[in-house]
Amino acid sequence: MIKKALYLIASIIAIIFTVGYFRYNPTVNYANKIPVSADKIIRINLRELEFCAIKSFIKHPFSFFENTNTSRSKEKKLTLLNCVTIPSDVFFFSCPGNLKNTWISSRVQIKNKQKLEQFFNQQQALKNQYKNNTYYTHNNSTYLVQENELIVLLSKDKVAVEAVLNSVVNTEEFLPESHNLIKELKKEDAVLTAVTKKEGSIQLYIEDRKLKADGTLGEYEELFLSYNAISTSNAIINVSGKLNPHKTIALLDKQQQDKLKKLTTLSLDSLANFWNGEVNITVASLEKKQDTIITYEYDDDFNKIEKKQLQTSSIPVSATMLKGERMYDYLLEKEVVKQVEEEMILTINPFFKTTVKKIPDGIVLHSGNYKESSILKREMNEVKFKATVDVEKLQQVYTFKNKFLTSLKKGIVSIKSDNKFSAEIEFKNNSKGVAFELLSLVN
Numbered sequence: 001m002i003k004k005a006l007y008l009i010a011s012i013i014a015i016i017f018t019v020g021y022f023r024y025n026p027t028v029n030y031a032n033k034i035p036v037s038a039d040k041i042i043r044i045n046l047r048e049l050e051f052c053a054i055k056s057f058i059k060h061p062f063s064f065f066e067n068t069n070t071s072r073s074k075e076k077k078l079t080l081l082n083c084v085t086i087p088s089d090v091f092f093f094s095c096p097g098n099l100k101n102t103w104i105s106s107r108v109q110i111k112n113k114q115k116l117e118q119f120f121n122q123q124q125a126l127k128n129q130y131k132n133n134t135y136y137t138h139n140n141s142t143y144l145v146q147e148n149e150l151i152v153l154l155s156k157d158k159v160a161v162e163a164v165l166n167s168v169v170n171t172e173e174f175l176p177e178s179h180n181l182i183k184e185l186k187k188e189d190a191v192l193t194a195v196t197k198k199e200g201s202i203q204l205y206i207e208d209r210k211l212k213a214d215g216t217l218g219e220y221e222e223l224f225l226s227y228n229a230i231s232t233s234n235a236i237i238n239v240s241g242k243l244n245p246h247k248t249i250a251l252l253d254k255q256q257q258d259k260l261k262k263l264t265t266l267s268l269d270s271l272a273n274f275w276n277g278e279v280n281i282t283v284a285s286l287e288k289k290q291d292t293i294i295t296y297e298y299d300d301d302f303n304k305i306e307k308k309q310l311q312t313s314s315i316p317v318s319a320t321m322l323k324g325e326r327m328y329d330y331l332l333e334k335e336v337v338k339q340v341e342e343e344m345i346l347t348i349n350p351f352f353k354t355t356v357k358k359i360p361d362g363i364v365l366h367s368g369n370y371k372e373s374s375i376l377k378r379e380m381n382e383v384k385f386k387a388t389v390d391v392e393k394l395q396q397v398y399t400f401k402n403k404f405l406t407s408l409k410k411g412i413v414s415i416k417s418d419n420k421f422s423a424e425i426e427f428k429n430n431s432k433g434v435a436f437e438l439l440s441l442v443n
Contacts (some may be wrong), residue, residue, distance in 0.1 A: 048190065228379045286394075344356040
């Protein structure tokens with residue numbers, strides 16, 4: 001214990017002196033970083049992320065000594081951060097046209113080319129050559145190596161490396177520091193800042209065990225219609241708002257829409273004509289249900305033997321309201337809703353029983369033993385959309401394999417009438433803090 005205390009004191013003193021200079025000299029070089037063709041830009045402030053990690057260490061030092069033996073026993077893998085010189089800031093940008101779905105990073109200095117090659121081999125990245133340029137591809141990432149510099153390309157589609165080189169990487173025209181987009185990026189206390197030419201912006205901040213975001217919707221303003229969202233105080237999940245039906249469905253590509261149609265027999269385009277966009281979802285709790293599963297086996301004499309087994313499943317105690325005057329009739333016509341004995345049942349949910357109730361201007365879906373009186377609701381005048389999820393309560397029933405998800409406590413997203421939004425993710429008290437949790441995603 002004394003060793004740990006001495007190590008802790010020495011660590012804090014070293015950290016304060018080491019970081020002091022960088023914290024109070026926050027000069028960021030924006031020259032020759034962003035080409036003039038960029039219409040979306042993200043700045044990741046690694047210096048601020050580092051500072052938040054240090055603050056978290058000083059506030060909660062002993063949480064970092066837990067499970068040290070297990071972490072040491074694990075074989076350490078090489079990460080990209082081991083191979084490059086970590087800058088104070090990294091920029092990502094995208095350009096219109098055939099590069100609109102590709103995010104291109106600013107140049108990062110390579111610290112060790114041999115280690116970088118080992119990292120690519122470890123990732124089983126494919127090595128390619130275009131003219132005098134070497135690049136590596138792995139899943140949705142492309143790594144472009146130019147002499148002693150590395151450029152990272154991120155895209156869900158195949159990256160057009162030739163187009164990136166010709167129109168972006170080798171350009172000599174960059175946005176000046178006086179440009180409005182560059183000015184908006186200069187938020188020194190924001191860990192991440194994203195801006196677009198269409199006036200949308202996002203700033204990400206860290207406050208100990210909370211990750212906060214605020215900004216404006218920009219091009220997504222038309223997605224959320226005017227509405228007074230309903231807030232619930234004791235639900236596990238709550239979603240309330242009014243969406244533009246056609247623009248919401250347009251967020252799914254044709255392939256995704258076709259898959260849903262095969263599963264549900266519903267055309268989403270047709271559904272948008274019957275749904276006015278209003279939605280209120282409340283998951284009050286999760287109840288466990290036990291079912292008896294009967295199977296049969298045969299003995300050596302081919303006698304049939306019945307075997308019973310109890311199976312436990314978790315059912316959401318929930319209510320979902322969807323508005324649209326003719327929605328109920330449309331779902332009946334498509335046989336998505338059918339009468340089973342004395343109840344109207346939603347047939348496209350194979351996981352648990354969902355009943356359907358017709359109301360004058362829409363439908364309400366119920367599952368589990370839902371009681372309206374158990375939920376405290378209130379209408380919010382200045383908020384047109386709100387979504388909350390209590391991750392900690394969900395984990396009492398479901399097990400998450402993802403380490404990042406297991407460290408979460410709850411999340412909130414709200415959009416005001418003026419199209420400004422805010423979001424907050426809170427981490428559990430036993431986590432090492434937001435900064436370290438985010439850094440663990442990289443490592």
